[in-house]
Each structure stands twice: as C-alpha cells, then as structure tokens.
Amino acid sequence: MKTFFACILFFTFNGNPTIAEVRKLYATANNSETNAKEFSAKLADVSKEDNKTLVAYKGASIVILSKLEKKISNKSKKFKEGADLIEFAVASEPNNIEIRLVRLSIQENVPKIVNYRGDKKEDKKFLLDHYKEQTGILKEYIGNFITQSKSFTSAEKLLVN
Numbered sequence: 001m002k003t004f005f006a007c008i009l010f011f012t013f014n015g016n017p018t019i020a021e022v023r024k025l026y027a028t029a030n031n032s033e034t035n036a037k038e039f040s041a042k043l044a045d046v047s048k049e050d051n052k053t054l055v056a057y058k059g060a061s062i063v064i065l066s067k068l069e070k071k072i073s074n075k076s077k078k079f080k081e082g083a084d085l086i087e088f089a090v091a092s093e094p095n096n097i098e099i100r101l102v103r104l105s106i107q108e109n110v111p112k113i114v115n116y117r118g119d120k121k122e123d124k125k126f127l128l129d130h131y132k133e134q135t136g137i138l139k140e141y142i143g144n145f146i147t148q149s150k151s152f153t154s155a156e157k158l159l160v161n
Contacts, residue, residue: 016050017042019098022057023141026102029064030109036064052089056102059085063106082106083116090119097134100126101145108151124151131160 021042029039040061046054062082069075086106089099104123110116131142143160146152 016046016054019051019053020137022054026057026060029061033068036061036068040065048085048088052093053096053098053102055092056086056089056099059083059087059089060102060106063110079110079114079116097127097130097142098138101142104151105145105149108149120151128152128156128159 025039043058046058066078
C-alpha cells in the first residue's frame with residue numbers, strides 16, 4: 001500500500017504540467033522575478049521529446065529568465081537557449097496555433113537589439129487566419145492574447161470579440 005501511495009505522489013508532483021497550468025503562469029510570468037522563476041520551475045522537466053506546446057512555453061520561460069541575468073554573456077546565452085526551443089517547437093509543429101502565439105508574444109516583447117522579431121507578421125497572420133477554427137478555452141485564450149497584444153490593430157482586435 002505504501003508503494004501505491006508513493007507512486008501516486010511521484011506522478012502527481014513530478015509529471016509535466018498541464019497546458020492549463022502553464023497558460024495561467026505564463027500570463028503573469030513577466031510581472032515579477034518570483035513569477036518568472038515559478039513559471040520556469042514548472043517547466044523544468046520538459047524536454048524536446050515532450051508535448052511541443054510545452055516545449056515552446058519552456059523556451060519562453062528561459063527567455064523570460066534571461067532578463068534576470070546580470071552578465072550580458074549569460075543573458076545572451078540564456079536568451080538563445082530559450083529562442084532555440086521556441087523555434088524547435090515551431091519547426092516540429094508549424095500549424096500549432098498556440099506555439100505561434102508563444103513565439104509572437106515573445107517576439108513582440110523583446111528588445112530590437114536581440115534580433116528576434118522576424119516572424120511577427122507571419123505569426124500574426126497565422127493567428128488571425130486560424131482563430132475562428134479554434135474552440136473553447138483555446139479560442140478564448142487566443143482571443144484574450146490578441147485583444148491585449150500590441151501587434152494587432154484595433155480593427156483586428158474587433159474580429160475576436
């Protein structure tokens with residue numbers, strides 16, 4: 001019986017997070033160092049073999065944490081590591097709208113100097129073209145992103161209301 005409960009505890013606390021958990025944490029990850037670290041910790045065990053949406057979020061978490069680095073070289077290394085994971089996720093599942101949302105949200109919020117802004121138009125178009133096909137919570141999540149995003153015009157934001 002002890003082994004049974006130990007297994008339940010192990011899988012409850014050591015498994016990958018749900019997409020719902022990650023979305024909730026992502027929404028506030030930029031608000032504080034504590035939130036950024038909590039978001040990153042939740043995704044620490046995610047690897048390239050896992051759900052590609054989680055991989056994209058892990059990349060985003062590393063990019064967000066890169067802002068906390070003191071040394072420019074560490075900041076750059078972390079940023080590249082995170083961006084590479086996001087690009088891996090996009091290449092693995094180019095038609096995954098949530099991965100495109102993650103990349104767009106990162107690219108619209110990074111400084112121009114890091115030169116990671118080249119896919120904004122493509123991802124914006126992808127989100128607008130495929131938004132109506134989505135259902136339920138994902139559609140609501142994408143709509144909420146679009147309405148607060150600085151990449152979309154007022155007219156485009158009206159399309160998701």
